[in-house]
Amino acid sequence: MNTINTLGYAILGALGRKPCSGYELAQYLEVVRPVKHSQIYPMLTKMEQKDLLVHVRVDQTGKPDKKIFSITEKGKETLQKWLAKSPSDPINRDEFLIKIYSIWMMGEENSMELVQDRISNLEETLTYLSKKIAELEQNKELGTMSKNFGRYILFNRKFRLAKEEKTWCQWVLNLIKNKNLNIPILCVSARMFGNLVEEVVLVI
Amino acid sequence: MNTINTLGYAILGALGRKPCSGYELAQYLEVVRPVKHSQIYPMLTKMEQKDLLVHVRVDQTGKPDKKIFSITEKGKETLQKWLAKSPSDPINRDEFLIKIYSIWMMGEENSMELVQDRISNLEETLTYLSKKIAELEQNKELGTMSKNFGRYILFNRKFRLAKEEKTWCQWVLNLIKNKNLNIPILCVSARMFGNLVEEVVLVI
DNA sequence: GGTACCATGTAACGTGTTACATGATTCT
DNA sequence: AGAATCATGTAACACGTTACATGGTACC
Numbered sequence: 001m002n003t004i005n006t007l008g009y010a011i012l013g014a015l016g017r018k019p020c021s022g023y024e025l026a027q028y029l030e031v032v033r034p035v036k037h038s039q040i041y042p043m044l045t046k047m048e049q050k051d052l053l054v055h056v057r058v059d060q061t062g063k064p065d066k067k068i069f070s071i072t073e074k075g076k077e078t079l080q081k082w083l084a085k086s087p088s089d090p091i092n093r094d095e096f097l098i099k100i101y102s103i104w105m106m107g108e109e110n111s112m113e114l115v116q117d118r119i120s121n122l123e124e125t126l127t128y129l130s131k132k133i134a135e136l137e138q139n140k141e142l143g144t145m146s147k148n149f150g151r152y153i154l155f156n157r158k159f160r161l162a163k164e165e166k167t168w169c170q171w172v173l174n175l176i177k178n179k180n181l182n183i184p185i186l187c188v189s190a191r192m193f194g195n196l197v198e199e200v201v202l203v204i
Numbered sequence: 205m206n207t208i209n210t211l212g213y214a215i216l217g218a219l220g221r222k223p224c225s226g227y228e229l230a231q232y233l234e235v236v237r238p239v240k241h242s243q244i245y246p247m248l249t250k251m252e253q254k255d256l257l258v259h260v261r262v263d264q265t266g267k268p269d270k271k272i273f274s275i276t277e278k279g280k281e282t283l284q285k286w287l288a289k290s291p292s293d294p295i296n297r298d299e300f301l302i303k304i305y306s307i308w309m310m311g312e313e314n315s316m317e318l319v320q321d322r323i324s325n326l327e328e329t330l331t332y333l334s335k336k337i338a339e340l341e342q343n344k345e346l347g348t349m350s351k352n353f354g355r356y357i358l359f360n361r362k363f364r365l366a367k368e369e370k371t372w373c374q375w376v377l378n379l380i381k382n383k384n385l386n387i388p389i390l391c392v393s394a395r396m397f398g399n400l401v402e403e404v405v406l407v408i
Numbered sequence: 409g410g411t412a413c414c415a416t417g418t419a420a421c422g423t424g425t426t427a428c429a430t431g432a433t434t435c436t
Numbered sequence: 437a438g439a440a441t442c443a444t445g446t447a448a449c450a451c452g453t454t455a456c457a458t459g460g461t462a463c464c
Contacts, residue, residue: 005423006299013306023443032301039424041445062433064443083310086321087299095210095291097236097361101354102217106287111348117290144315144383150305153379157301157372164368168361175357179348209451227415243452245417266461268415 004050004078007035007043012052012071012079017147019070021058031154044069052078111176115169122166129159208282211239212251216275216283219257221351223274235358248273256282315380319373326370333363 004012014020014028022040029035044067047053052075055067071079096118103111136142136152143149208216218224218232226244233239248271251257256279259271275283300322307315340346340356347353 006297006302007423009299010302010305013302016306016309021443022445023441032305033297034295036425037444038426038446045445060442063441064430064432066443079306080309083303083306084314087303087318090296090298090300091238092294092296093210093237094294095213096294097358098210098214098217099287099291100358100361101214101236102220102283102287103354103357104349104351105220105284108348110288114291144312144380145308147308150307153307153372153376154301154304156375157369160368160372161365164364165361168357168364171360172357176348211451225415226417240453241416242418242454249417264414267413268458268460270415 004047004052007033007039008047008052009079009082010035011040011043011047012075012082015053015069015071016076016079017150019068021066021068023066025069031151031158047075051075108176112173115172115176119166119169122162122169125162126159126166129155129162133159208251208254208256211237211243211247212256213283213286214239215244215247215251216256216279216286219273219275220280220283221354223272225262225270225272227270229273235355235362251279255279312380312383316377319376319380323370323373326366326373329366330363330370333359333366337363 010029010033011025013032014025017028020028022037022044025044026035026037026040044053044055048055048069051072053069054072055069057065058068059065096114099106099114103114106114133152133155136148136155139148141148142152214233214237215229217236218229221232224232226241226248229248230239230241230244233244248257248259252259252273255276257273258276259273261269262272263269300318303310303318307318310318337356337359340352340359343352346356
């Protein structure tokens, strides 16, 4: 049917808040859904053809010219209709998790480094987010009907989740350090699966 | 170069833990990276051609036959090398967040419904996860070097994050309900964020 | 009689990333 | 001198989803 996709609605949402160039759009969208410029520019063209957006060209001195896109009435209606439908399930892809899955074959040092690096990344994220949150709080327009409300609570959400993941990482580090979890085990285990006997695992 | 991708490593990780059919694989992988069967079967073929896997055909009565795949030595080495490299950044895509972004144009009722539905989903996830965690804890093979360790901590991670997101949802519901709370209160809450006391503060 | 589970596979399509292209200005 | 920021665009490729195909068993 060649209908608009989630990225399209994300763009409508951002432009509903305020008119933007494609370049700016990519930055604003980063909170909700990271997107490359190579995906955004063709999408903007497509959406303009569908009368969901319009643009004006803005000449700049010392910088390249840009196109400022605004949402149309039709765009607003389309967005509103979409907002009322219940969202589809989230997608999370994370190489870190795949590595964690195989942590048992990784040796203590490498495991701890993996988790420690994650903690460092999370800490960076946390400082970045508190800066963003502080910025939003300073411009004092955070009522539930303010156009900044969504961004504000989204930053808060990310902050909370990053913090919780950090706590989890520290819990994991503890488990690895005091490998006290494995006391009752360490024997011979033969587990069945399907009709086959899994390889016999011997640990000490 | 036609080298293996993240999905391939996820498969190696799962098969490193124990031999599986493609069908089972899809289920085990769900913790770390959801995958459709239409993607898994061609990938298994490709990986077998690269000598990372081998399979044996298992005839079943009352059920379709299946192929049990196992990891080869070459597969293990490939996996180990990959595990040592630092993981690339996670990808999260979530329509819910895009809708939240535009919450300011949504009206109180619809906003609250959106968040309330999210809470319901999270609660389902939480009960599912606690069941899974309980299962793993019962078979008592959770030492850091047990093949279940990775799965165990991954379930815990998901649980923690889902719980934290639920808390966030409730915080948002409060903000919407008492929409009189303006700037000063929000500021206080954010400062207290580090100590997770904000809910107390929010009730004016 | 309908749905769910087991089990594997291919084809067409939609989405996302990397690389190619261009080019001035400002900061370190 | 080199990197980063601003600014837009296309082409080739990699990745992921939906739909098409098949078919028995178990449960409600």
